[in-house]
Amino acid sequence: MNHYERSALNFFAASPLDRMTLKRRDAAWLAEQLTAATTRFVPVWQTKNLFDAQDMSRALLLAPGADHLWLAAAEPILLGVHEGITYFGVDVAEGADHLASLQTLGKFEDLRLVGTRLDAKTGGLLALARAMTYWHQRHRFCGDCGSPTQSADGGFVRRCTNPACGKQHFPRTDPAIIVQVSAGDKCLLARQAVWPPGRYSVLAGFVEPGESVEDAVIREVLEETNIRVTNIHYYASQPWPFPASLMLGYTAEATNVDLHYTDDELEHARWISRRELKEALQAETIKLPPPLSISHRLIESWFDTGECGRLRDWL
Amino acid sequence: MNHYERSALNFFAASPLDRMTLKRRDAAWLAEQLTAATTRFVPVWQTKNLFDAQDMSRALLLAPGADHLWLAAAEPILLGVHEGITYFGVDVAEGADHLASLQTLGKFEDLRLVGTRLDAKTGGLLALARAMTYWHQRHRFCGDCGSPTQSADGGFVRRCTNPACGKQHFPRTDPAIIVQVSAGDKCLLARQAVWPPGRYSVLAGFVEPGESVEDAVIREVLEETNIRVTNIHYYASQPWPFPASLMLGYTAEATNVDLHYTDDELEHARWISRRELKEALQAETIKLPPPLSISHRLIESWFDTGECGRLRDWL
Numbered sequence: 134m135n136h137y138e139r140s141a142l143n144f145f146a147a148s149p150l151d152r153m154t155l156k157r158r159d160a161a162w163l164a165e166q167l168t169a170a171t172t173r174f175v176p177v178w179q180t181k182n183l184f185d186a187q188d189m190s191r192a193l194l195l196a197p198g199a200d201h202l203w204l205a206a207a208e209p210i211l212l213g214v215h216e217g218i219t220y221f222g223v224d225v226a227e228g229a230d231h232l233a234s235l236q237t238l239g240k241f242e243d244l245r246l247v248g249t250r251l252d253a254k255t256g257g258l259l260a261l262a263r264a265m266t267y268w269h270q271r272h273r274f275c276g277d278c279g280s281p282t283q284s285a286d287g288g289f290v291r292r293c294t295n296p297a298c299g300k301q302h303f304p305r306t307d308p309a310i311i312v313q314v315s316a317g318d319k320c321l322l323a324r325q326a327v328w329p330p331g332r333y334s335v336l337a338g339f340v341e342p343g344e345s346v347e348d349a350v351i352r353e354v355l356e357e358t359n360i361r362v363t364n365i366h367y368y369a370s371q372p373w374p375f376p377a378s379l380m381l382g383y384t385a386e387a388t389n390v391d392l393h394y395t396d397d398e399l400e401h402a403r404w405i406s407r408r409e410l411k412e413a414l415q416a417e418t419i420k421l422p423p424p425l426s427i428s429h430r431l432i433e434s435w436f437d438t439g440e441c442g443r444l445r446d447w448l
Numbered sequence: 449m450n451h452y453e454r455s456a457l458n459f460f461a462a463s464p465l466d467r468m469t470l471k472r473r474d475a476a477w478l479a480e481q482l483t484a485a486t487t488r489f490v491p492v493w494q495t496k497n498l499f500d501a502q503d504m505s506r507a508l509l510l511a512p513g514a515d516h517l518w519l520a521a522a523e524p525i526l527l528g529v530h531e532g533i534t535y536f537g538v539d540v541a542e543g544a545d546h547l548a549s550l551q552t553l554g555k556f557e558d559l560r561l562v563g564t565r566l567d568a569k570t571g572g573l574l575a576l577a578r579a580m581t582y583w584h585q586r587h588r589f590c591g592d593c594g595s596p597t598q599s600a601d602g603g604f605v606r607r608c609t610n611p612a613c614g615k616q617h618f619p620r621t622d623p624a625i626i627v628q629v630s631a632g633d634k635c636l637l638a639r640q641a642v643w644p645p646g647r648y649s650v651l652a653g654f655v656e657p658g659e660s661v662e663d664a665v666i667r668e669v670l671e672e673t674n675i676r677v678t679n680i681h682y683y684a685s686q687p688w689p690f691p692a693s694l695m696l697g698y699t700a701e702a703t704n705v706d707l708h709y710t711d712d713e714l715e716h717a718r719w720i721s722r723r724e725l726k727e728a729l730q731a732e733t734i735k736l737p738p739p740l741s742i743s744h745r746l747i748e749s750w751f752d753t754g755e756c757g758r759l760r761d762w763l
Contacts, residue, residue, distance in 0.1 A: 136698070137662040137680035146660035154671055155710065261658030268657065271615075274594035276587040281594065289656075300586075304657050308623040308694055340694060341604075342583065342619050343576030345461035346685040347452040356469055365452035367682040370661040379623055379655060381696075383451070395470065 136369060143371035144248055144425035148257030150213035150220070157211055157287035166219040167205045168197050173218055174204050175262035178225040178232065180376060181241035182259045190250040192259055193239040194220075203231050210265045210288030212258060222262030222288070224269060245375060248425040256425075264374035265289075268304045275300055309378045310349045311337040313431040314362055316387040316404060320435050321360065322419075323402035331420045333403075334428045337380070350383050358402050359393035362386060368434070371427040382427045384435070407439040414448060421448075451684060458686035459563055459740035463572030465528040465535070472526055472602035481534040482520045483512050488533055489519050490577035493540040493547065495691060496556035497574045505565040507574055508554040509535075518546050525580045525603030527573060537577030537603070539584060560690060563740040571740075579689035580604075583619045590615055624693045625664045626652040628746040629677055631702040631719060635750050636675065637734075638717035646735045648718075649743045652695070665698050673717050674708035677701060683749070686742040697742045699750070722754040729763060736763075 141147035156162050166172050173194040176183045185191035195201050209221035225232055235241075244259050251259070265288060272291050275282050280295035282302060291302045313335045314321040322333040338353035340346055347365050354362050362385035371380045392402045405413070410432075413419035422428040424445075433444045456462035471477050481487050488509040491498045500506035510516050524536035540547055550556075559574050566574070580603060587606050590597050595610035597617060606617045628650045629636040637648040653668035655661055662680050669677050677700035686695045707717045720728070728734035737743040739760075748759045 135679050136682045137666070137678070140660040140662040143660065145658065146663060148659070148663070152656070152667065154667075257658060264657035270592070272591040274589055274591055276589050276591055276617075277585070279589035279594045279596065302591075303622075303654070305620055306623060306655060306657050307618075308621060339618070340621055341467070342579035342621050342692065343460065343572065343687045343689055344463070345455040345458065345687055346694065346696070347455040348461060348463070348687075351452070352467065352469075363452070364450050367451045372658045372660055372663075374658060377657065379661065381661070 136367065139369035140371065143369060143427050143430060144253065145257050145260040145372045145374070146370070147253070148261070149254055150215045150258060150261070152213040153211065154289075157289050163211060163287055166211075167209060167221070169219065170196070171218050172197055173220055174201070174209065175212065175220060175222045175258060176225050176235060177222060177262050177266040178235070178241045179227070180243070180263055180267055182244050182247070182263060183235060183239045183241055184247060186240040189240070189242065189247050192251065192255050195223075201231070203229065208269065208284040208288065210262070210269070210284070212261050212265070215254065220258060222265050224266040245423070245425070248423065260372060260374045264306075264372070264377060265304065267374070267376045272302050272305075275302070305377055306379045307377050308340040308346065309337055309373070309380055310340060310346055310353060310383060311335055311380050311428055311431065312350050312354060312362070312365075312383040312385050313368070313435050314354060314360060314385050314387050315435065316390050318439065319404040319406050320410070320432065321358065321387065321402065322405055322410075322432075323358065323399050325398060326400040329420070331418060332422065333419050334422045335431050337428070339378075340381070346381050347383075350385060354385070356395065357399055359389075359391065359395055361388045363388050368431060369427065373427075380427045382431055384431070407436055407441040410436065411441050451682065454684040455686065458684060458742050458745060459568065460572050460575040460687045460689070461685070462568070463576070464569055465530045465573060465576070467528040468526060469604075472604050478526065478602055481526075482524060482536070484534065485511070486533050487512055488535055489516070489524065490527065490535060490537045490573060491540050491550060492537060492577050492581040493550070493556045494542070495558070495578055495582055497559050497562070497578060498550060498554045498556055499562060501555040504555070504557065504562050507566065507570050510538075516546070518544065523584065523599040523603065525577070525584070525599070527576050527580070530569065535573060537580050539581040560738070560740070563738065575687060575689045579621075579687070579692060580619065582689070582691045587617050587620075590617070620692055621694045622692050623655040623661065624652055624688070624695055625655060625661055625668055625698060626650055626695050626743055626746065627665050627669060627677070627680075627698040627700050628683070628750050629669060629675060629700050629702050630750065631705050633754065634719040634721050635725070635747065636673065636702065636707075636717065637720055637725075637747075638673065638714050640713060641715040644735065646733060647737065648734050649737045650746050652743070655696070661696050662698075665700060669700070671710060672714055674704075674706065674710055676703045678703050683746060684742065688742070695742045697746055699746070722751055722756040725751065726756050
């Protein structure tokens with residue numbers, strides 16, 4: 134399997150949406166789309182997406198028109214076009230008049246909790262809306278001079294309104310590594326104190342300025358568990374807009390097995406064999422991250438190469 | 449070769465520096481390091497590093513002490529420790545008294561122009577100093593509320609000084625794809641109008657929110673040249689702090705060959721065989737990006753698998 138095919142299996146990836154990047158600066162085209170009957174808006178409030186409260190697998194999209202005159206005024210973000218429908222993301226301001234009516238219409242919920250109930254296309258669309266509205270919220274002022282910024286280029290730029298500055302700011306995505314570390318037939322799993330009880334996962338952390346992704350893999354594993362890794366291979370990637378990460382998945386092999394949590398990030402770390410993991414999952418003493426995450430896929434990919442069958446056949 | 453080994457060949461990667469991430473919040477340790485005789489400061493002015501004007505392979509580092517009392521006051525950034533020496537990055541403010549004396553001491557120059565003349569350790573150190581000072585410059589104000597921010601945690605956080613906000617901001621790194629596209633025995637090379645005459649390279653572009661890296665590979669190649677790619681494989685990564693990128697290198701195969709520049713980014717794009725490239729390089733009608741870049745390595749890696757020998761043996 135090539136790396137595109139592997140990444141495409143990850144939720145939120147391989148969206149069929151055409152981002153129409155070349156139309157972002159076409160003001161006339163954008164204005165036309167904002168009021169077209171076929172256009173749909175993806176509302177986000179406090180980083181949550183809007184769903185049908187009776188059927189959370191149904192995302193609620195809004196049509197332009199008399200009911201939603203606020204939409205075109207709310208710095209809408211061009212998400213893209215798919216099958217003749219133009220999609221915009223829109224942030225529902227705190228305290229806005231229309232917030233209450235939207236809350237009657239449906240339920241705002243964290244995309245991670247709904248994720249796999251959605252079809253993949255909708256998942257990608259909602260993830261993009263969430264990521265972009267979060268970025269706008271956090272860049273309302275210019276980091277260079279402190280003046281207000283305003284949305285431009287279909288929402289893919291924020292421009293400083295101070296004519297003496299005028300700096301452009303672009304959407305931010307934070308690359309992060311996530312790595313499945315093996316030692317013989319065992320896999321390294323760990324948990325953070327803030328996670329739900331029993332939840333274990335593979336290690337992850339942000340790539341820092343001035344390091345390659347593979348440098349970050351080595352540094353993170355060493356910092357968090359005192360394990361040195363080798364034989365590092367890229368696995369796949371996944372957009373993870375919670376709030377703004379890009380997960381870069383790897384596999385690696387440990388050269389030592391003595392775990393130390395030198396970091397206050399981890400509450401516990403352990404080596405576990407496939408058989409031990411299977412038993413712990415069946416006894417519900419260990420829970421894995423949700424299947425929509427690349428962390429789950431990395432664990433599954435390791436598990437499935439062993440003698441305990443395929444994880445998805447019995448989990 | 450695993451992906452760590454391949455990325456480690458890229459300049460600026462695989463630095464032996466220990467970033468000492470767990471010491472960033474240790475104020476007493478940091479204060480001690482700032483005045484220790486073995487400590488060295490890496491000055492950056494307008495994103496340029498300081499070199500010995502007579503020997504640009506020698507980076508000039510500053511020692512704490514009477515000559516440089518301004519150093520400890522200038523929001524120094526903990527870069528890390530190597531062989532008993534603690535390194536801090538420091539931004540030389542425009543118009544500062546000490547700027548003129550530093551300009552007498554040596555020459556500030558763009559790291560890309562000096563790059564491979566440095567040993568790899570120094571290259572990584574200077575790249576990190578450059579990346580971090582640039583990030584500080586561009587985040588002096590809080591994007592959430594517009595108030596001034598101040599450096600914290602050894603320079604790896606900027607915190608909003610407005611008590612009602614207090615948001616923390618972390619160093620920013622922009623993931624970007626760079627991809628060597630093949631069609632049969634030919635490689636896709638292109639140039640931007642702003643590049644030096646004759647310079648050609650592989651295609652590159654930023655990963656956007658809500659897409660996997662591989663999604664970005666497909667989108668960028670399609671947008672820029674109308675070529676659809678398949679069989680996408682990750683190659684290696686490279687930190688590229690000019691000003692803040694993380695290059696994610698890929699190879700891919702084209703499924704069509706009809707080039708259209710649908711984007712105003714490209715001045716020209718072409719398919720080229722190894723033999724044609726060799727002739728053009730020898731005639732100097734085509735120039736490649738500098739050997740310190742992953743773009744050069746991707747082209748070299750493609751070239752070397754053919755019948756024209758190894759690029760580095762005659763370039």
